Amino acid sequence: MPREMNIREAVMDAVKEEMERDPTVVYLGECVEGLFGDRSYEMPIAEAGFTGVGVGAALAGLRPIVEIMFGDFVTFAMDPIVNQAAKIRYMFGGAASVPLVIRCPFGACPGMAAQHCQSLESWFAGIPGLKVVTPATPRDAKGLMLAAIRDDNPVLFCEARHSGIRETITDADGPIPIGKAAIRRVGKDATIVTYGSMLEKSLQAAEQLAAKGIDTEVVDLRTILPLDEEAVLASVAKTGRLVTAAEAYAPCSVASEIAALVMEKGFRSLKAPLRRVHPKFAPVPFASELVHSLLPQVEDIVAAVERPAD
Amino acid sequence: MIPRHHALAVYRTMLKIRLFEERVAQLFRDHKLYGPAHLYVGQEAVAAGVCAHLAPTDYVASTHRGHGHLIAKGGRYDRMMAELFARATGYCKGKGGSMHIADMSLNMLGANGIVSAGIPLATGAAFAAKVLKNGRVSVAFFGDGAANEGVFMESMNIAATNRLPVVFVCENNTYSVGIKWRTVANHDDIAARAHGLGLPGVIVDGQDVTAVYREAATALERARSGAGPTLLECKTYRYFGHCGIWGDPRDPAEVAAWKARDPIALFAARLRSEGMASEAELESMAEELRRELDAAVAFAMASPAPRPEEVTSDVYSESTGPRASTTAGTTGITVGNDVVSKYLEE
Numbered sequence: 001m002p003r004e005m006n007i008r009e010a011v012m013d014a015v016k017e018e019m020e021r022d023p024t025v026v027y028l029g030e031c032v033e034g035l036f037g038d039r040s041y042e043m044p045i046a047e048a049g050f051t052g053v054g055v056g057a058a059l060a061g062l063r064p065i066v067e068i069m070f071g072d073f074v075t076f077a078m079d080p081i082v083n084q085a086a087k088i089r090y091m092f093g094g095a096a097s098v099p100l101v102i103r104c105p106f107g108a109c110p111g112m113a114a115q116h117c118q119s120l121e122s123w124f125a126g127i128p129g130l131k132v133v134t135p136a137t138p139r140d141a142k143g144l145m146l147a148a149i150r151d152d153n154p155v156l157f158c159e160a161r162h163s164g165i166r167e168t169i170t171d172a173d174g175p176i177p178i179g180k181a182a183i184r185r186v187g188k189d190a191t192i193v194t195y196g197s198m199l200e201k202s203l204q205a206a207e208q209l210a211a212k213g214i215d216t217e218v219v220d221l222r223t224i225l226p227l228d229e230e231a232v233l234a235s236v237a238k239t240g241r242l243v244t245a246a247e248a249y250a251p252c253s254v255a256s257e258i259a260a261l262v263m264e265k266g267f268r269s270l271k272a273p274l275r276r277v278h279p280k281f282a283p284v285p286f287a288s289e290l291v292h293s294l295l296p297q298v299e300d301i302v303a304a305v306e307r308p309a310d
Numbered sequence: 311m312i313p314r315h316h317a318l319a320v321y322r323t324m325l326k327i328r329l330f331e332e333r334v335a336q337l338f339r340d341h342k343l344y345g346p347a348h349l350y351v352g353q354e355a356v357a358a359g360v361c362a363h364l365a366p367t368d369y370v371a372s373t374h375r376g377h378g379h380l381i382a383k384g385g386r387y388d389r390m391m392a393e394l395f396a397r398a399t400g401y402c403k404g405k406g407g408s409m410h411i412a413d414m415s416l417n418m419l420g421a422n423g424i425v426s427a428g429i430p431l432a433t434g435a436a437f438a439a440k441v442l443k444n445g446r447v448s449v450a451f452f453g454d455g456a457a458n459e460g461v462f463m464e465s466m467n468i469a470a471t472n473r474l475p476v477v478f479v480c481e482n483n484t485y486s487v488g489i490k491w492r493t494v495a496n497h498d499d500i501a502a503r504a505h506g507l508g509l510p511g512v513i514v515d516g517q518d519v520t521a522v523y524r525e526a527a528t529a530l531e532r533a534r535s536g537a538g539p540t541l542l543e544c545k546t547y548r549y550f551g552h553c554g555i556w557g558d559p560r561d562p563a564e565v566a567a568w569k570a571r572d573p574i575a576l577f578a579a580r581l582r583s584e585g586m587a588s589e590a591e592l593e594s595m596a597e598e599l600r601r602e603l604d605a606a607v608a609f610a611m612a613s614p615a616p617r618p619e620e621v622t623s624d625v626y627s628e629s630t631g632p633r634a635s636t637t638a639g640t641t642g643i644t645v646g647n648d649v650v651s652k653y654l655e656e
Contacts, residue, residue, distance in 0.1 A: 060434065
C-alpha cells in the first residue's frame with residue numbers, strides 16, 4: 001500500500017520487506033528489541049564487539065544488518081569494518097564473502113554537538129572491499145537498503161539522519177543499483193555534485209539560481225564507493241562548471257575526490273575553476289547559531305556557482 | 311585419558327603441527343620464505359585437544375599464530391606451504407600469507423593479523439549457528455595478549471547473554487609479544503575474568519593434551535546443549551620468540567623449564583606406557599608426515615607465483631542475493647595450472 005514516509009521509515013520498510021523475502025536477514029543494534037519481531041537482536045553498548053559479531057555471522061550464513069545508533073560511534077567499530085569485513089574476501093583469495101550492512105546514520109543538527117553530528121563517510125570511501133551508500137531521500141533509502149542487504153559485500157549505509165524529505169513509497173519501489181548517481185535536476189549552465197544531507201539545500205540553491213537565469217544541474221551521487229564517475233563527467237562535460245556540496249569536512253573528502261576526478265578526466269570540459277562547498281573546519285558545536293554558521297547554507301552554494309573564481 | 315580410537319589421531323595432529331612449524335623455521339633460516347610467521351611450537355596440545363571434538367562444519371577463528379589451528383581443523387600441508395611460499399596454489403592464492411591463512415571449506419575463519427579480532431568473529435559464527443539452528447559450534451582461539459583487548463570482554467558478554475554455542479580458548483603463553491602477563495595485569499588467571507560475566511572460566515594444563523581434550527569436551531558439550539559459552543584458559547608456552555626465528559628476550563632457563571614438559575613428549579610417553587603405541591609406530595607416523603611435508607615443499611616450490619593482474623581480483627564479490635554456500639565440501643579454489651590442478655585432485 002502506498003504510504004508517505006520519511007527516510008527512517010523507508011529504511012525500516014526495506015528491512016521488513018527483505019526479512020520476509022530472506023530468512024537469513026537479521027538486525028543487530030542497541031535499543032532494537034522488538035523492532036523487527038524476533039529478527040532484531042538487542043546488543044549491549046559494545047560497537048566493536050557486535051559489529052565483529054555481525055562480520056562472523058555474515059561468514060557463517062546470515063545477512064546481518066548492524067546498526068550504529070549514531071554514526072559517530074563507528075569509531076569503536078573500525079577494526080571489524082576496516083580490517084575484517086573489508087579485507088576478508090581478498091585475504092582469503094576470494095574464498096569468502098561478507099554480506100553485511102553497517103547502518104551508520106550521519107548528519108548534524110542543533111543541540112547534539114560534536115560527538116553525535118559528524119559526517120565521517122569519506123573515511124570509508126577509500127577502503128577497497130567496502131561499498132558506501134549515502135541515500136538522501138526516502139525512496140533511495142529503501143532502494144539502496146534492499147540492494148545493500150542483497151549485496152554479497154560489506155556495505156556501509158550512511159543515511160542522511162536529519163533529511164526532511166518525505167516521499168510516497170510503494171511495494172513497487174525495488175532495489176536501486178549501488179554505484180549509480182541520480183540527476184535530480186537537469187540544467188545546462190552549471191553542475192552541483194552532492195549527496196546525503198546537502199541534496200535539499202542544493203536543490204533549493206538550483207531554484208534560486210534558475211531565478212537568476214543560471215540553469216543548474218544537480219547530481220546526487222547516492223553511492224560514494226564506488227563513485228559513478230560517468231554521471232559526474234557527463235554533467236560537467238555538458239555544463240563546464242562544477243560545484244560540490246557536502247556536509248563532510250573538505251580535507252581528504254568525497255568532494256576532494258570529485259575534484260581530482262574532474263581534473264584527471266574532465267579538465268578540458270571546465271570553463272571555470274571548480275568550487276567545494278563544505279562546513280567550516282571545526283567540530284560541530286552545540287548552539288544552533290553556531291551550527292548554522294558551521295554548516296554550508298543555500299546561499300553558500302548559490303555564491304559558489306555564481307562566483308567560481310572567488 | 312583420551313579414548314584409544316581417538317588418541318593416536320590426536321597425537322598425529324600434534325606431531326603434524328610440530329613438524330610443519332619446525333620445517334617453516336628451517337625454511338626461514340634458509341631464506342626460502344619471507345614475511346612474518348608466528349610459530350605454534352610448544353602449544354600443540356591446545357589446538358589438537360580442542361579441535362579433536364569438532365566436525366568440519368564447526369567454526370574456528372584463529373590468531374596471528376594460526377598454523378596449528380588450521381592443521382588441527384584439517385588443513386592440508388601442500389596448500390599451507392604454498393601460501394607461505396606466496397604461490398597461486400596456496401590457500402589464499404598468495405594474497406594472505408601466514409597471518410591470514412584460512413580454509414572456508416573447513417569453516418576455519420582464518421588466522422588474523424589483528425590481536426583479538428577473531429574473538430567476535432567466532433562469536434558471530436556461533437550467533438549464526440544459533441539463529442539457523444544448524445547445531446554447529448564455534449571456537450575462538452586467542453592469546454593472553456588478546457585478553458586485554460576490549461572485544462574479549464564484549465564478545466564473552468554477548469555470548470553469555472545470548473547463550474551462544476561458542477568456546478573461548480585462551481592460550482596463555484605468558485607473553486604478548488615481549489610483555490610478560492603480570493607486567494600488564496594485576497592478577498594471574500585470565501579464567502577469572504569469565505566469572506564476573508556469568509560464564510564458567512576453567513584453568514587447564516595446556517601442556518597435557520588429555521586435560522585439554524577433557525575440558526574441551528565438557529565446554530563443547532555445554533555449547534552444543536544450548537547452555538552457553540565457556541572460557542578455557544590453557545596455560546602453555548611457545549618455544550620460539552614472538553615472531554618465529556627472530557629475537558627472543560625471554561630467560562633461557564624459563565624456556566628450558568617449559569620444554570621439560572613438552573606436550574608431545576609427555577603424550578608419547580603416556581601412549582607407550584598405556585600400550586597404545588610402540589616407539590616404532592610413533593616413529594613411522596613421523597616418517598610418513600615428513601614425506602608429506604617434503605612433497606608439500608616441492609609442490610609449493612613448483613607452483614606458479616600469482617599473476618600480476620590478479621592483484622585486483624577477489625576484492626569484491628560480483629554476486630548478490632542468496633550466496634554460494636561456504637559449508638564444508640567446497641574448496642573455493644581456482645587454479646589455472648593443469649599440473650597443479652592434477653596434483654590437487656590426487
